[in-house]
Amino acid sequence: MSRLPACEACRKAKLACDHKQPVCTRCVNSKGICIYRTTPFKRKRTEQSHHSPEPSPSFGPRRNPYPNPGYLGSSSHAAIFKHITPDGDHSLSGHYAGHTTGAEVPNTQWDGDNHLVLQGAEALRNLLSTYSLPALKDLVIFWLARGANLALAEPFVAACTESVSQLFTTHDENWHLVYARRLLQNSACPLHIDSTSDIREFAAQFLDHNTRWETLGIFFAAVSRATIDVGLFPALYTTEEAQYALRKMSTKLSDFALEISLSLDCLNDLQLIVQYENFIVHSYVDGDQSYHSWRKLGDVISSTFALGYHENIQAKPGIPFFLMELRKTAFARIYSADKNIAIFLGRPPRMNKRFCHFQIPSCGPLSDSGTQPHSEDWDSDSRVGYRADTRWSALCASLKEEIWELLQDKHDAACAQKASAIQTRAEAQWEALPPQFRLETRLKHCPRAPFERDFLGSVRLNHLHVCFLLRLLLLNTPTEPDPVIVETAGQMLALVVEIILLRDQLTNSGTGLIWKVAYFGLPAAGILLLALLNPHHPPLNSTVTGLPRTKLLQDLSVFAAEVQIGTIVRPGDPNYALLSKATQTIQRFLDSVHAEPAPQLAPNRAPAPNTANSTSTPDPDPASGPSAVAATQGTSSEDWAALLNQDLWDFEAGFWQSLADHPSLLGLGCGSGSG
Known part of the structure; x- marks a missing residue:
């Protein structure tokens, strides 16, 4: 009778093995991995190198000769041939709706x-x-x-x-x-x-x-x-x-x-x-600006299309409820990531609703049974969790995609009307949220668990961001922000600052602190600085926006200080360069505010761009102040505005470098920056 080998786990433990394959009884009971050596009774030669592997773990170079085609759409050969095959075989179509979620390749060694x-x-x-x-x-x-x-x-x-x-x-x-x-x-x-x-x-x-x-x-x-x-x-x-x-x-x-x-x-x-x-x-x-991260996102999107999950998942037969929900969750999160990263980097999105069936999961935990709600319907008893965050993020991302498309037709006469329609839908989406998901007060006043508080802040920030992007779209130039966008930006920054201060009492509910600071906080701070640097702009009057100037300055001060002292990012962290450049510029502005009495701040600034026909207050002392610095260095506010206006949505390092070149800030140095 031939001698039977024991599996590795039984052999190492010196226990009897019943030799069942692929998994022996002991490994089944212990839930461990059961491995049988290919040459169990071959002794290792004494002259064998200490570092050379045993014959058992050698790897063959054979590759799969039958590539997995994945999803094949209506323009493919499979769409034609499926009408020819008499048995209605769908294998050519590559839809992953059948009995497996992987390709069956017989008699092939997968190495x-x-x-x-x-x-x-x-x-x-x-x-x-x-x-x-x-x-x-x-x-x-x-x-x-x-x-x-x-x-x-x-x-x-x-x-x-x-x-x-x-x-x-x-x-x-x-x-x-x-x-x-x-x-x-x-x-x-x-x-x-x-x-x-x-x-x-x-x-x-x-x-x-x-x-x-x-x-x-x-x-x-x-x-x-x-x-x-x-x-x-x-x-x-x-x-x-x-x-x-x-x-x-x-x-x-x-x-x-x-x-x-x-x-x-x-x-x-x-x-x-x-x-x-x-x-x-x-x-x-690697950071949100890293090409490595950008490529990784592209790979995920490619896999989503290859699996066919951009199609109507509910329309495919034979899929259990839990897997349908899992696939919807995957689609929604990847779709949202595509829109948010595209906006953050100012690059074209890669998942277009025109070529996708927009679908989002329900809010409950992943289960084996349930009902599929309409995409935008919420249950009144919806629970806070990652799937609720997925739903809301995807709904906001859908509106952001439409805003992004309007940006390409900004000079279309119907642009304002379309933007108004999106604004109406955004407000309706907010009102449709379950009351327990809406942040109606200060975050610190919410007696909720750390995860729930972070969730409420994220939900509110996403809604404000949609409103912010709509107003940004309608601006003639970002150097002249209107009262509505200033108020929205003020609310965004105030919430981001509150999240920064409460960070030890929050748990990541879908996006981290650095993302909130960079994606929501930086654009808001940029618009507020542009408004405060424009002396002829209504937002300087607190009765217009309801945002006191002292509150804006306080939020900007906290925002800059938290970055500078290293509580958010440190030198060497992926997003350090972006955040440090921004806070240096913010700090230079704050230094200019504290360097002069408040009543003299507005007259000493350079005239606002595109206001050549307006009457500006002359400098009381032409030989001093930021205006004199700008004149000395040969920089005009019109030149600066033209430079800044090259990319309307660019709130990365380029925006902050241009903002640092504002005539009012050129003579202030950057000694207070975060270096």
Whole structure:
């Protein structure tokens, strides 16, 4: 009788193995990964190098010869041939609506990219040789206990964390290579789904002994995010340098997990989740202006189209309710990210509603049954959570896309009328929100949990941002802001400042503090500075906007101070250059205010742009003051306005550099800046 090998887990534990494959009984009960060596009884030659791997974890270079076509639309060959096939076979169409969410390729060895797998195995060995896996698990659990989570992978993060923590129980010389191959084999297995499947059956295909590279991708994305929100965790890091080192290593492993999965060419729901969360991690680690983050977002959008999730998901048969909701959540979050990043960077969006079926999920937790609401309907008992944030962000992003399109036709006679219609819809959207989602008072007066308070602030900021963009669209020039946009900007900045001051009492409900500061706070502060630098503009009169000038100056002072002292960003952080440039300019303005008596501030400023026919108050002392500085340096306010007006929506570093060149600020220096 031939001798049967024991699995690695039983062999290392010196326990009897019943040799069942692919998973023995002991591994089933322990929920561990079950690995059988390919040459279990072959002794390692004594002359073998200490670093050379055993034959068992070797990787073949074979690749999938049948590429996964993904979604094929109405203009493709599949749309024609599906009318020809007599049995109505839909396999050519590539719709992921059937019994699997991955391609079935018979008799093919799925080995992915050999080089990537080896790199991923080495990264895994390095990380787990440096950090304790139980400590990494504890970090994620602590982070989850604070109310935070990954927005799209939320239903699976805790289970993935538990599975990974039980996975690597024993380490020998080549453990990382053995596990890498088994993870790869699991990742190559299609995710089987039919109309009767539930969320537990779906998750079981990538947990415990079915753990895949995607499972690791979710776990290490959670580790990276936890290092951002948890400033001190003695079991893993007590200094900023150690905190950054763990973040870098876990992000790198999340990258490898994603790239290895994608190399198999079997795109599915789980890979899309990992792609999105990996993009979000890079937006934190690399910054929102990074090309790397921009490319990652493009990859996520490409996968969304390849999976066909831009189509009407409800119209596809055989999809269980929970998966339909999960796909809607993925579409809505990716759609929102596309619009917000496009506006932030001033670049064209890549997901156009004209080519997408706009769809958003319900508010409740992901479940196996429920009813599909109309896209914009809210239940009166809707609960605060990531899915509610997803719904609201997508609804606001839809309006932002329409505003962005109007910007391209700004000189159209119907532009103002269309903008008015969008404004009406924006107000109706706000009123349609459940009362418990609307922030009607100061954030500090809301007796809510940290996650809920952050959620209320984010909801209000998104609504104000839509109104802000509409008014910005209608301005002839940003150097002449009208009272309405000044009031909106004042409300935005006041809320951002309040969020900054309450940051230790808030939990990330979908967007981080830095994003709120850069995306909402900077444009608001920029418009307020432009209004305060224009002496002939009504917003200087507090009776026009209801915003006292002292309150605006106070909010600007706090905003600048918090950035300068390093409580929000530090030198070396991804968004430091943008925020420091902006706060230097704000500080120079504030210095100019405190350097002169308030009544002399307006007369000493240069005339407002485009007001050649108006009567301006002359300088009481032509030899001194900012006007004299501007004249000395040969800079006119008209030249400055023309330079600033090159890009209406550019509130990045270029805007702040131009604003710093305002004639009223040129002679003030930047010694008070954040350097």
